[in-house]
Amino acid sequence: MSNSFLLPGNKNDIPAENGLDLLARLWERPDLSGLEPLLFDNQIEQGDVVEISGAPGVGKTLIGMHLIASALLPQSWRGLRLGGQDGGVLLVDTDLHFCILQLANMIERRIKHILKKVRAILKNDSCDKEELSALAVDERAVRELLKLGRKRIYSEIDNLQKSCLSKFTYLKCTDSSQFAITLLTLKELLISKTEVSLVVIDSLSAYYWYDRAFRADTWYSSEKYYNKMFKTFIAQMKELKVVLVCSRQLLFQKRAGKPKDKLAPSTFGFFKDEDPKFEQESYEYLGKEWGNSVKWKLNLSASPLVLQKLQEPSASMTPKVPDDKHVYYISVSQTQEIKTLLFTVHEEGIRWCTT
Template identity: 40%
Template sequence: MMNRIRTASGRALIARLQIRPSLIKLDPCLFPGGPQPGEIIEVTGNTNCGKSSLSLRLIVTVLLPHTWRGMNIGGCDGGVIFLDSDLHFSILQLENMMQRRIRRFLKLSKDAIKSKKNGYEFDEELIDDDHKIKELLHSDKASLKTEIDNLIKQCLKSFFYLKCTVSSQFAITLLSMNELIMNKTKVSLIVIDSISAYYWHDKTYRAESWYKLEQYYNGIFKVFLSHVKNHKLVLLSTRQSLFRKDYQKHRYVPCMEEEESEVGMIEYEYLGKHWASFVTCRIHLSKLTTVPEDDITKNDMISDNLLSNSSNSVTVGNNANKCEGSVTPDDYRQMFSAEVIKNEKKTKLVFTIHEDGLRWRPQS
């Protein structure tokens, strides 16, 4: 018995000391300097405001390698544990986003090589090896598709999907996460969508009072978050906006799905004080008014630059600040706002959602 305990402790120690892939360049716009190991990130917002899209974008960035076939595609070459409790996840959507991201970089690399040949400015950090990227670009469509599919399959080997359909299963999964974390040393990011999926169920069937429900959550999060901290992982979790503050009655009331909550509004910490005290970064998402597509794509190349982790704007020949595809004056795209709160500092960002992920827009 004693030998078994010592062996388990030794495994835990080795897993904690293991150097995991760095997320310092996960998203320079959202996380300047990168999220720190052990950081807890909470994403809030109403329905259809981009929470799942933001999560998928970060998952894709973690899974993809930093360089591939001569291109700097800005990935982290890490692993992800995804806990799906809202049951909205689609592996096809993830694969499609990865494929779109890769093909976007292929087009940028092709334009950069053409611009270099013609003497124009281009993003020098985009190309890692001229010979390898030219060889890839000169391959036929079938071979190129095979290369991309093989890369995606290789990346998805580091993606671990956990599906929870009931409250008890969700709680047990969080409490037993340590074993999976120890065995998957390439994992750097845990994503939960969402942490509050079973709140109303637990409130109705598991706890007789608000106090007992908070104690129940405190017990779960104390164990789970200690695993995240000990193994120096980054946790990103979406949380539903279930309550809003009624300033007239000076109390918190349930928030309806169609209601637009005020950005930066203090919400009732219904998941308990332990969860609230461990969150180090909060991101509140909301919808903005729509604008013409041609206005959106005017400075769209800034997103490509952020994806490739470059600090200067991308310029590709005479096509700078233009985006692929035809645009009509009647084409509109929904805009979203992301308010990042960290270390008592607030930063507001604007983005649009595309098939290859989010694209950050410069502030006007």
């Protein structure tokens, strides 16, 4: 139901905005165009929708938390180049995997990791200026920071960490009805939180099987339900000009060795749809409204085959992969363009395996 009203006295009445809608349209939120440039090539825009998918245990929640930390951190601090966006973040947790202590630790460790690398560079009399400029925007400010001593530096880092977490809003949903109500009323909350420029949902498909059992017993009614909900929700997120990042579970997959079989649920097997749409390999079980709105698709995997292929002598780019770390890969697709990146997991989050 729209909150707008009609201006009288005109045959072609024009909807007029109320105060909340006007603020939502005019207020400028922090820009996230520089969010993870290696991942998004500095092309992510306000209102974009990002989908993170993959099998269980390949780092979907970790990628989401890494993006949250990148959005919360400032671009620079005390001369250090932190690469953040200095924005606010709202997380809707449905899988209940999120840990605030892990996020706090990730922010703290990332700052200390950069500071440690800069300190090591400055100790070298013939330091690499190009390498230093990649980690620091002001060498003099960094040297002043290092003079404070370990205790004072850690106190400064703790204050920055608290400042970042003050811009973080956490919502927890424990059932399908609560999740649907949260999505459809999120606009009112975000209007009052003008610093929020990133909304993360982990995961979007947490209650799919519950909805199939108690709300919609066929794929058609299920798709109709999700289309109706996501049409309103996504339109609101685009109106508010926030970046939406959602993880999605792989609930349907081809049976191995039977390419002509219908897609089978990867967890429960008591739903048997006989519609031809299940012949498609990538079944948009969340509905066309969601599928058509996604601009960035991030597919995560820990398959060693892709890593082996990328490390072949014929490969144009050979990534640097640590021998003592488990390597994950992420396939990034935007429209028809697809690229693959490798990353390893560390205390400060993820590290990209660059060439």
